Amino acid sequence: MQAYCLKCRTKRKMNWLRVRLPLAMVLILALVVFALPAQATDMGEIHPGETRSGSITGPSYMDSWTFEGSMGDRIIVDAEATSGNLDTEIYLYPPGSGPAEADTSPWGDLLDHQLQSSGLYTIIIMDHGVDDAGDYQVTFMKLPGSLTWSEDPDGGEIAPGETLSGTINLSSDMDGFQFYGAQGDRIIVDAEATSGNLDTEIYLYPPGSGPAEADTSPWGDLLDHQLQSSGLYTIIIMDHGVDDAGDYQVALVKIPSTIRPGIYNPFPPNKATIANLGQSFTWDAVEGATDYDLFFGEDVTAPLEKIGENLPSPEMPFPEMVVDKVYYWHVEAYTPSGSIEGSYWWFKTSEAPPSVTTSDATDVGVNSATLNGNLDDLGTASTVHVSFEWGTTSAYGNETTPVTKTSTGAFSANLSGLSPNSTYHFRAKAVGNGTSYGSDKSFTTTFNPMVYDEDGDGVIEIGEVLTAISDYFAGEITITQVLEVIALYFA
Secondary structure, eight states, rough: OOOOOOOHHHHHHHHHHHHSOOOOHHHHHHHHHSSSEEEEEEEEEOOTTTEEEEEOTTTOOOOEEEEEEEEEEEEEEEEEESTTOOOEEEEEEOOOOSSOOOEOOOOOOOOOOOSSSSSEEEEEEEEEEEEEOOOEEEEEEEEOOOOOTTBBOOEEEETTTTTTEEEETTTTEEEEEEEEEEEEEEEEEEEESSTTTEEEEEEEEOOTTTEEEEEEEESSSSEEEOOOOOOOEEEEETTEEEEEOOOEEEEEEEEEOOOOOOOSSSSSSSTTOOTTTTEEEEEETTTTEEEEEEEESSSSSSSSSEEEEEEESEEEEEEOOOOOOOEEEEEEEEEETTEEEEEEEEEEEEEOOOOOEEEEEOOSSSEEEEEEEEEEEEESSSSSEEEEESSTTOOEEEEEOOOOESSSSEEEEEEEOOOOTEEEEEEEEEEEEEEEEEOEEEEEEOOGGGGGGGTSSSOHHHHHHHHHHHHOOOOSSSSHHHHHHHHHOOO
């Protein structure tokens, strides 16, 4: 590939100046040029499946992005100007500070390349003439690797016979879909724009990260192709000019429709959010597989760590994780005929509220009771505050003093000063990373016939008996309770 010659361009400019400017000014300009060497602005890491924005400014008119790659990985980088006179050009520098391994010079916005080394690669995005500024967007794909990210979840797995929707959000955006096929299968992929100025184009990449096996370039929405390999294929959908956005639908037909060996039905599924961190990774067993390896990590800018090796069955408990993080995982199955690569999936962890149960009240008396509950799960919090809401209706209106718990188990609270023969509602409450409630329960305080001793002289009189009878007809006490009052009158 032809590299862009920055030194030659600088020399031509200096010769032009030497003819037209006084020698002293030439020397001053030369000192400025060589005393302040241009440095690319470090934009940091870029993730597979990610689209980022940048701005090219002087004096360097360059930005740099980094990613971890392995020899044989295929990378697709698209950098598109969105403002100014910027004419983007891409250079890829390998680990070890060697010369550019690939570039899009003299003109080009799209770099499709198979890596020749392993380690930290650097992408340099510059203006073609190194003299114009402007904004741009860059999209990065790596095979194998995640095809989506949390800010652009379009893409992922597509099954034969399935139609999915997606959006090319920005001019540089690309979406990737994967399926398992076998050599000799015929596939028909149709990607049709449904909004915007999008003009869809399809590229089909084989297992093993080789170059595109088929495409619809320079124009075309329909790819009809017989597969040349067996394994996990990748479909890349982009705008033909890589400069327009819009919505689209993509459909896949495979003949025959036989499900080929692969890693199916992962849990957590791709792009999921989970709160229960006490679960396990699972996936469908692969016919004939002798064992599995599981790879996991917080990020895909670095290779995922193998945390499960020679797993005898398609499952493994989650490792320790924290909330509000994005994690990636990947499975390889091993069969007597070879290995089967899974897709790269990601999920996000979220805070989980505690779980609490309301138990029956105990020690119910005339004006007191004990409320009971059980903290079933702390969720993702290390401490949880438990209490009870209570009152004469299910609107409650009162709350017991919260108690701090650091483990699951029963808890209780004592109530006093209650009215006799009265029904009270209550429910357990737990506050940790979120708030949860138990179900509503109720109890009725016991009846004390001396409550009708209105004058407090310790004796039930006839007027007080009549009050009890009136309460009975009003439905406030039972006939048994009226008889208790009458018995005290005759005592």
